Structures are given as structure tokens and as C-alpha cells.
Amino acid sequence: MKMSGTTVEDSNPKIDEKYRHIYVIIEHFEGHVVPVSLEMLGEARRLMDDFNQKYDLKEKVVAVVLGSNVRDLCEELVTYGADCVIYANHEVLKYPRNDIDTRIIAQIAKDTELIKEISPEYQSAFARPRYMFFAADNTGRHLSSTVLAELESGLASDINKLVISDLEIRHEHKTKGKTIRYEKILEMYRPDFSGFLWTTILCLDNKNPEILREYHPQGCSIIPGAFKPIERDRSRKGKVIEYSPEGYQDSKIKILNRKVVKKTVDYDTSKIIVSFGRGIRENPERNIKMIEELAQTLGAEIGITLPLSKKPYQLSQNFDSKYMIPDRVIGTSGSKVAPRLYVAIGLSGAVQHIAGMKESEVVISINTDKNSPIIDESDIFINGRLEEVVPVLTEQLKKQTNIISMRSN
Amino acid sequence: MKQDLLNVAVIIKLEPDFSEGNVSYNSDGTLNRAETKNILGPHSAVACNAAFYCKVRYGAHVSVGTMGPPIAESALKQAQILSDAEELNLYSDRMFAGADTLATAEVLKNGVEKMFGGNKSDIVFSGHRASDGETGQTGPQTAWKLGYTFLGNVIDFEIDLDRKAVVAKRMISLQGMDTIIEEIESPLPVFITIDPSYKSNFNTVSQRLTANNFGKEARKHSESSGQYLKVYDGKKLELDPRMVGLPGSPTIVYKVEKIPRAKANRKAEIVDPSNPDNLAQVTEKITEISRG
Numbered sequence: 001m002k003m004s005g006t007t008v009e010d011s012n013p014k015i016d017e018k019y020r021h022i023y024v025i026i027e028h029f030e031g032h033v034v035p036v037s038l039e040m041l042g043e044a045r046r047l048m049d050d051f052n053q054k055y056d057l058k059e060k061v062v063a064v065v066l067g068s069n070v071r072d073l074c075e076e077l078v079t080y081g082a083d084c085v086i087y088a089n090h091e092v093l094k095y096p097r098n099d100i101d102t103r104i105i106a107q108i109a110k111d112t113e114l115i116k117e118i119s120p121e122y123q124s125a126f127a128r129p130r131y132m133f134f135a136a137d138n139t140g141r142h143l144s145s146t147v148l149a150e151l152e153s154g155l156a157s158d159i160n161k162l163v164i165s166d167l168e169i170r171h172e173h174k175t176k177g178k179t180i181r182y183e184k185i186l187e188m189y190r191p192d193f194s195g196f197l198w199t200t201i202l203c204l205d206n207k208n209p210e211i212l213r214e215y216h217p218q219g220c221s222i223i224p225g226a227f228k229p230i231e232r233d234r235s236r237k238g239k240v241i242e243y244s245p246e247g248y249q250d251s252k253i254k255i256l257n258r259k260v261v262k263k264t265v266d267y268d269t270s271k272i273i274v275s276f277g278r279g280i281r282e283n284p285e286r287n288i289k290m291i292e293e294l295a296q297t298l299g300a301e302i303g304i305t306l307p308l309s310k311k312p313y314q315l316s317q318n319f320d321s322k323y324m325i326p327d328r329v330i331g332t333s334g335s336k337v338a339p340r341l342y343v344a345i346g347l348s349g350a351v352q353h354i355a356g357m358k359e360s361e362v363v364i365s366i367n368t369d370k371n372s373p374i375i376d377e378s379d380i381f382i383n384g385r386l387e388e389v390v391p392v393l394t395e396q397l398k399k400q401t402n403i404i405s406m407r408s409n
Numbered sequence: 410m411k412q413d414l415l416n417v418a419v420i421i422k423l424e425p426d427f428s429e430g431n432v433s434y435n436s437d438g439t440l441n442r443a444e445t446k447n448i449l450g451p452h453s454a455v456a457c458n459a460a461f462y463c464k465v466r467y468g469a470h471v472s473v474g475t476m477g478p479p480i481a482e483s484a485l486k487q488a489q490i491l492s493d494a495e496e497l498n499l500y501s502d503r504m505f506a507g508a509d510t511l512a513t514a515e516v517l518k519n520g521v522e523k524m525f526g527g528n529k530s531d532i533v534f535s536g537h538r539a540s541d542g543e544t545g546q547t548g549p550q551t552a553w554k555l556g557y558t559f560l561g562n563v564i565d566f567e568i569d570l571d572r573k574a575v576v577a578k579r580m581i582s583l584q585g586m587d588t589i590i591e592e593i594e595s596p597l598p599v600f601i602t603i604d605p606s607y608k609s610n611f612n613t614v615s616q617r618l619t620a621n622n623f624g625k626e627a628r629k630h631s632e633s634s635g636q637y638l639k640v641y642d643g644k645k646l647e648l649d650p651r652m653v654g655l656p657g658s659p660t661i662v663y664k665v666e667k668i669p670r671a672k673a674n675r676k677a678e679i680v681d682p683s684n685p686d687n688l689a690q691v692t693e694k695i696t697e698i699s700r701g
Contacts, residue, residue, distance in 0.1 A: 027583060029583055029586045030586075032586075034583045034584055034585070034586060035584050035585050036583075036584050095591075096581075098549070098558075098559045098560075098561065099558055099559065102553070135583075135584075137582070137583055137584060138561065138562050138580070138581060138582060138583075139561075139581060139583065141545050141546070141549075141561075142545070142549045142559065142561040142602075144546070145510070145545070145546040145547075145548075145549035145550045145553070146549050146550065146552070146553040146559060148511070148550075149511065149514065149549070149550040149553035149554060150553060152511070152659075153511075153659050154509065154511065154658070154659025154660035155510065155511070155546060155659075155660070156660060157543075157544040157545065157546055158543065158544070167663075171661060172655070173655045173656045174661065187663065191668060192439075192543075193440075193540065193541065193543050195668070196437060196439050196667060196668060197439050197665055197666070197667060197668065198665070198666050198667070198668045199662055199664075199665050200662070200663040200664045200665075200666075201660050201661070201662060201663065202660065202661055202663045203659050203660045204659070204660075204661060206656075208656075210651075211651045211656050215659035224584035225584070252558045252595050252596060253558060253560070253593050253594075253595045254593060254594045254595065255591060255592070255593055256576070256592040256593060256594055257591075257592045258589050258590070258591045258592075259589065259590045259591075259592075260587045260588070260589060261587070261588050261589070261590050262588075263587075263588055271699065272698075272699060281429055284429075298695070298699060299699070307427065310427040310451070310540050311427070311428070311451065312427050312428050312429045312432060313428070313429050314428070325606075326605065340698055340699075341695065341698045341699065351668045351670075351671065354671065358674060361698075362694075362698055363675065364691065364694075364695070365677075366682075370679070373670055373671070375673075375677050375679075376670070376671065376672070376673035376674060376675065376677075377673075377674055377675055378675060378677040379675050379677060379678065380677065380678050380680055380691055380694070381677035381678070381679045381680065382680045382682050382688070382691065383679055383680065383681060383682070384681070384682035384683070388682060389682045389688065392682070392685060392688050393688060393691065393692060393695075396688065396689055396692040397692055397695065397696065400692060400693070400696045401696075
């Protein structure tokens, strides 16, 4: 049985010296950086600045780019907060492929030669990155999993808050019930599916002598839109290091072709969005029809809350496949929208939903419960049952439209 | 077991049933786990459909596995109805409890290696992610530990039996970018996580007949699902206790708290809809906004 990772002695400062820097795995697409990558860099910058001040260290934000002919993009990352960019440049890396990307990133993470160029002062002891960030999207989520499986360390997914701190930990397995101080631990906050609970996940070395083992890097995937990039500073200085992976082994995955497809729903151009949540439960099919009619009258696109994408109701196939789909989810795990008018029907306003719609210009909500958090994000709060309110609004709006079109005739 | 037969493994999970009437929420909006029923997760069900497709189209052998408490047997039974699996495997041991994704993947890896009498699986399917944990990490981590090529977000696939390869379509959607459908090819073995949008297409009459027959058989088989079930504990799976459950998990849950309610960003005007005139004012406002 393999037990990798080396033996640790309790509270040995030498161990800490083996792990340095935040490595941020950058995603790009047709020459553009995917926004979440800049958001991750921004958060890494803020964390590292505080970290270096607090611990009197000079650790760095290291961006990792795999690609083909994207040197300009690497320079751009410096202006968004990277101290160093490790750039693996090869034709075969043009598009992401899990197998080869995983091997190269793991190799970069473990490369003790590379560290000479990043921070010669830390070279002698360096073994691996201290922290590692990935995007929680449908490429980064898988990549983070396989990279951390290869590095045999811990990973938390879908994070929207990060804190670095020193913690007194007492754990049956990690510390064998003793209280032990862990330093420079990344507290990774993860909202659960309901949007009401926040779980803090830690990736900790085993200090229990029976299962002694080091777990670094402390890895996480970060929700797109959760953090802000730093303001771009074109005068920032940083280093782009070209990297050629050794013992290069090609991907087993052959890309035959790539096609751009139209999105099923386009919220970017929608001026009005009507969204609904579990408030439709009394008669889901009839209520959706009602909401559909209101949306049609307004020329609005329809959105849903995350719980509805889990298909809680028995609906006719047509409704089910049209509306109860992840593509329509508004929130951190779906789309972020900013329409002129957002109508929130029968939804309580979980944090993760609010994060997706709070930039809307005007918010009108319909809800029976005045204590629902959505009231804090509403300009107008119609305190009633959607079954009674929605048809009245639709009818009145239809009349209004008729009047307007008569006038303009 | 014939050499040229395709061996298809499916990894599934017992999850809370989020359907109305079965799901229960606490008054603060969090899931009431004690009152909520458990079922075969919807994404697991899609993975079972993909395995069933392999059975109908390519005469594959199907084996389903899950890590969980003894009640997870019910999910295996449901999975058998969907996939007509010949083997059901429950990996159950108290020492697996509390595992994070890496420690779960360790169990599943050994589990998959024990399927088909120790013969290699050509394809392993898993769901996109669990509806409760939602990490989506266990599939790819199991793939990596198995040494299988990992293909994620697969919406459609065909197997080329002669060349022992899979041709698949996968969907890539990145924040703020156009969605891409990528067609890829990879030699077997592969580990595929199936996108929720996957639909099995039985194009010919004979395929549909075969599907019907297998479907009937599956329901019959599932009535005596116990006959197909093998239960493995950590010892039978030859697992190192230090690599599974809580001791084998790099991560721990440090704390769980309610997400604090954000500061009110807007001051809502509260409208009583029992008076239609009040709603008329709202209507006017809406019209104003939509014209502006």
C-alpha cells in the first residue's frame, strides 16, 4: 500500500518551508482570459499581500498558463496581480484536455528547478505550492479534481470566501484528539445547495503519529463571479517564465472538431427577466403557465432558482425540459444577470440567488412572506399569493399595451 | 467471460429526493435530512441510462457500484431497473464514513477493479455530480486513481468496438464565453461523467425492440436484486484503513454556519395586492420601465 508524503514531526518549522506561494490555474478561450481567472488572481493578490505582511514573508501569486501562442495573455496577467506567470507553450496545449493538462500542472507544482526563477530564496526547501486555485466551472472543476488526485492532497469545491489564519485544531484523526496549532491554513467557505448554509472546509496535514502525512497544496475551486479582480495596473512588474514540460507524454484525447452553439437562454440581452422559485409548489404546472403568460406579455426571459433545477415537481415533458434546467438558474451556480427589471416570483432570495440578480436596475417581488430575504433586494414587494397577483398583473399589462398600441396607431 | 465483450461499470449514489412531497426543508430553508427520503440520484440515473445504451447497442455487460450504508442497496436496485445490470456492488463499511472525495475515490477505485470477476472495465460511467454534495469531484478523482482517461460533460457517445475507442461529444461552457460542443475520440478504457442533458437514442426498430426486452428483463431481475448483490467491506476491497474514511481524507469540515443575511440593498415599498388599484400602480411602473 502506498503512503506518499513524507514523515512530519509535530510543529516542525521545516515543514512549513516546503510549501510556498499561491498557484492560480488560468483558463482562457480564443485568446481571452476567462473572467473567473482574473477574479481568482485578484483574491490571491489580496490574500498574499495580507499574508506576507502578517508573516513577514515574500511569497508570491503565481499564475499557471497552458496554451499555444498566448504570450500576450501572460503579460496581461501580471497587470492583474500575478507576480510570476509560468507559461507552458505548446501546440498540443491549444485546447484544454484533462489528461495532459493534469500531468503538466502536477509537474509544474512539483518542479523544484522552476522555483529558482520564481523565488531563489525559497529554493532549498521547496516541495510544492502552499495553495492552489482553480475555476469552479465545467473544465476547472474536473481539472482541479484530477490534479489534486495526482498530488494526493485536499480540495474543496465551489468556494466563495477565503481566509488565511492560524487555528487551534482538535480532531480525532488529524491530531489524535490533541489540540495542535496549525498555521497559515486556508479557510475555504462553501455555500451549500440550499444557499442558506456555509461550510468551512480545511485541508490539514495529519499530525497524528499513526497516520502521519502532509497534505499540500491546499486546493480549491472558486465560483465564477464570487470575487472581484483588482484594478488593472499596467505599470505592475512581473516575470513570465516559459516552461517546457519534460518527459512529455501526449494526450490520449483527440479533438475531432469544435463547434460554437447558441445558448438555450440568453440573459445578456434581456431587458426584463421573470424568475420563479419553490413558491409555485401548490400547482406547479398551472403556475408556470401563469408566469409564462406574464413573461410573454412583458417580452421577458424566464429564470429559475437552483432548487428548481433539481426537478422537484412532476411536470409535462415540455415544461420540464424547457424550464427546469440548469441553463435557467439565476445565481452563483448559474447566470449572473443585470436586466432593467427583475420580477422575482415565489422565491425567498437565498444568498446564492441574490448574488446572481442584485445588479438588476429595478426589482419587483411577489411573495407571501414579508420576512423572506428577497425583500431586502426589492424595490417593490407585493405581499401576496402569486396565484392571485400574477394573473391580475398580466391582465392589466395587456390592457396597458393595448392602450399604448391604440395610441400609437 | 468473453474476451471481446464490453464491460461497462457505473458508479452511483443514494441521494436526498428533492421532489415535492418527499423533500423536507427546515423553516430556515435548509434541508431536513431526517425527514427527506432518499433515492437513486438523478445524475446517477442518467449514468445508468448510458450503460443501458451500451447493453442494447453493443451487448455490454453492466456492473453497478456504490459506496454507502446498507440502505444504499435500494439505490442499486433502482439502478438495476434502469441499466439491467448483471452485477450490483455495495461498498459498505463503517470505516468509510466521513470520507471526503479523495478517500471516496480510493474506495471506488478498488471497487471498480473488483468488478467483472477482476476483469478490466472498458468504460466507467458516473453522474455529473451529486445533488446533495454537488462537488463533482469524486468521478474525476476515481478516474485518475484508476488510470483511466477522463472525459467530462459528455452529452453523446458511440463506441467503435473494432478499434476499441469511444467517440464522444462534450459540452464546454465557460463564464461569459460561447458554449462549445467538442467532438473527441479516445481509446478505451475511459471514465465518462455524463451530462444531465444526455438522452439515449435508439434509432432502429431492432434497437427499440431490444431496449424493450432488456427493460422488461431488468424489472424482473430487480425483483430479486439480492441475487445480484455483492457486499464488500474494506477488507474485501483490500483497502488500507489509513487511506479511507476520515483518516484518509485530506480535508475536514471545520464548521457549518448559516450564511449571514446580507445588508438590505434596497428599501422595498410594500404593496398590498388585495386592492387592485395598488397593483395598477405597479403595472404602470412596469410599463414605464419596459418602455424606457
